[in-house]
């Protein structure tokens with residue numbers, strides 16, 4: 116059933132939130148926004164001159180309720196590029212409507228961002244994937260959206276984008292091309308894949324039959340986030356780069372006794388902290404140079 120759009124924030128309410136943030140970050144203009152997946156908050160480490168603002172201080176912001184999502188925005192410079200990092204995302208299964216889950220993406224646009232990096236922890240549907248592998252997302256299947264629960268449902272906010280956005284080049288081709296180079300540079304080739312991410316509603320992990328269905332239709336990784344944020348980001352023309360960290364094997368065998376669990380997910384994320392920080396830093400550096408900026412490396 117489609118989600119209620121009642122209470123959805125207007126452009127002007129979101130602008131007030133963005134203005135509040137601007138006042139608290141010395142009018143810095145972030146170029147890149149980064150959404151951290153489960154256990155991936157340490158991607159914010161290494162930010163120079165950080166200004167951290169917890170969600171409870173930000174007007175209209177929801178609360179983070181999931182372990183491994185701490186609940187703050189961190190502003191500062193990464194690889195010499197002004198960024199905002201979202202430590203703790205919102206999920207539909209927490210009880211939020213999808214328009215609320217995705218409202219930070221519109222805030223990022225209003226703050227002046229041009230790029231969005233979306234990260235997540237995901238189950239490997241593709242049986243070649245191992246725990247600790249990185250899957251760059253080249254496309255998605257949005258199961259909630261296909262059944263009508265889309266964050267863009269309701270009156271279109273023309274100030275952000277078009278009524279019927281295209282999904283062509285949703286995961287920016289130039290950014291993906293650069294990521295392949297970065298992966299070689301960092302020696303991560305053996306852990307690197309490109310694939311299709313399916314976004315489900317959660318909060319339960321998938322049954323064997325569901326995993327088999329996802330595998331049959333060509334899904335490589337499955338999670339409970341990301342696509343709603345990507346849709347709202349593309350609607351307002353942020354260039355998107357997204358990847359999944361494979362944190363657990365998808366179980367396609369009825370004889371298996373393995374059970375995925377959130378602690379296992381967080382453990383896998385912790386183990387890949389260093390390489391993922393390096394990967395993200397290199398992608399941010401490239402984004403900083405894509406249009407004229409003051410990063411000093413153009």
Ligand SMILES: O=P(O)(O)O[C@H]1O[C@H](CO)[C@@H](O)[C@H]1O
Nearest residue numbers: 152153235236339340377380
């Ligand atoms: O997608 P992120 O936020 O990384 O989190 C993933 O990990 C949690 C399940 O362990 C779910 O929330 C799933 O979506």
